[in-house]
Amino acid sequence: MITRHSLAWLSAEGWQRAALAATADNQATLARWQQEDWPLVLRRREADTPPDELCLGLALPPDGNGDKVRIPLQVQLADVQRVAEPLTLRQALAHMPSGWSGPLRAFAGDCLHSGIALKLYGSWAWQILTKQSYVTANSDIDLLFTPRNAPEFARGMALLAQHAARLPLDGEVIFPDGRAVAWKECWQAMQADSQPRVLVKTESGVGLTALASLVASLEPA
Structure with missing residues (x-):
């Protein structure tokens, strides 16, 4: 069962669709996430999220000021290749x-x-x-x-x-x-x-x- 904080990995098609919906500034980050096979994390559903979609996201390491950029994504459930519970x-x-x-x-x-x-x-x-x-x-x-x-x-x-x-x-x-x-x-x-x-x-x-x-x-x- 996938719940908030679950880890999720996208299929190749899912990454492609996510990149198309992303801003130009975030596309390189998403490409690296796909290349490294790093997971996304399930976040709270936004009010307008269709039943067959999930709200995911990733956070970048903090910058020199300690600020951490978070990239929200909304993906189709069918684009999630595998899921896992958070680390113990x-x-x-x-x-x-x-x-x-x-x-x-x-x-x-x-x-x-x-x-x-x-x-x-x-x-x-x-x-x-x-x-x-x-x-x-x-x-x-x-x-x-x-x-x-x-x-x-x-x-x-x-x-x-x-x-x-x-x-x-x-x-x-x-x-x-x-x-x-x-x-x-x-x-x-x-x-x-x-x-x-x-x-x-x-x-x-x-x-x-x-x-x-x-x-x-x-x-x-």
Whole structure:
């Protein structure tokens, strides 16, 4: 199943159609992406996207000012040759930037011991996938946490909060129906005395939802 953050590779015909629709400034980038067989990433659907098309995109390494150009694409579903889930944190450990090494190994070890599986997106993922320089001193570690039940959700959130003191951990919690919430916003809501609502991202938009209803959507323990 292809969902937001999934990796997607286009067929030759798909790349050709993407290049025809691209601006002149982006055509060389797309040609290199095709030549290197680098993936695109599924992004949130735009409002006018036909049912048989997908919204994909790629991000270039940051320039001298730290700005990162993102190229959005809209492609036919038939032009997607293969898809894959995002990289796992365990896969990424072999490609750790040196500045994160010790704290990140400790975090990954605690996740393994607690049965928490995390996936990776963002700058570090792009750097691993393309072998280009994306990670800077200001980069976050963007993670996807997909808990199966409420106890796993609680364990994973506690680990993220604990290790965020030493690592720039960012990212989202993905609930069973695909709704996503920034983990930091989830954590803040968990500390509140009231029943707060959180900003939820879906495949096609954003909205506010009570955190309790999201947790209730998880499988029984």
